[in-house]
Amino acid sequence: MIKITVGVLALQGAFHEHVVLLKKAAASLVSQQASSSHWEFLEVRTPQELERCDALVLPGGESTAISLVAARSNLLDPLRDFVKVHRKPTWGTCAGLILLAESANRTKKGGQELIGGLDVRVNRNHFGRQTESFQAPLELPFLSTSDESESPFPAVFIRAPVVEKILPHQNGVQEGEAQRDETVVAPSRQAESEAARKAMSTEVEVLASLPGRAARLAVNGNSIRADEETGDIVAVRQGNVFGTSFHPELTGDERIHSWWLRQVEDSMKRLQ
Ligand code: GLN
Secondary structure (H helix, E strand, O other), X not given: XXXXXXXXXXXXOOHHHHHHHHHHHHHHHHHOOOOOOEEEEEEEOXXXXXXXXXXXXXXXXXXXXXXXXXXXXXXXXXXXXXXXXXXXXXEEEOHHHHHHEEEEEOOOOOOOOOOOOEEEEEEOOOOOOOOOEEEEEEOXXXXXXXXXXXXXXXXXXXXXXEEEEEOOOOOOOOHHHHOOOOEEEOOOOOOOOHHHHHHHOOOOEEEEEEOOHHHHHHHOOOOOOHHHOOOEEEEEEEOOEEEEOOOHHHOOOOHHHHHHHHHHXXXXXXXX
């Protein structure tokens, strides 16, 4: 039996809800015999607590506040090492996704720092101020097994970012991005081992998008242009790093937590 310690960064935001749902998801996996690991969950506020973790969740909240407190707690560099040097499984939701992006716009230079790990640019507060929050049924094909398709996920968006651009993979700072106005980029890090380097050279996979503008117009009887169909990218994965724009921890629906824990367990088994 392997022991897996999963941390949730607990500086600000919806960290408690993640811990509750992770525990629930792990208990279901164990009781259904879908996991034989011994799971432990830990709120992370110090570099010492981070060191104990095999995997980490960065919650939603306010990315500027989280990065500020992380800097004051001397956690920013250990977090970058965790994600980009040791390449441990890390999942960011909403503000957490912003922190894991290599580039974030609508951010004053010096206003916040990024951890990075995902070669994407996020657009903060994408859905604007009037419609800051909404819930939408979201198709998540990655949750489906070959013989069973899943019902849509009740995705909660609160002043959510979206991935507005997938960047070319770069083993260093996204220089082109650094030139842009109101855009911050993450500092570079080198992977520590061959396996970690491989995880880092993986392409960004788009795991989910909200139906595009054209699809919404089509409901009103207008014609659709295929190139407008892509929609807003709201879930991505690149190697060990997973990011969602929405808040699965606020719904009580444990499917994504359970899927991610299985990914963590698989990657731990590969390392053994
Ligand atoms: N808009 C917030 C930010 O920029 C994210 C909101 C959230 O995590 N719900 O950090």
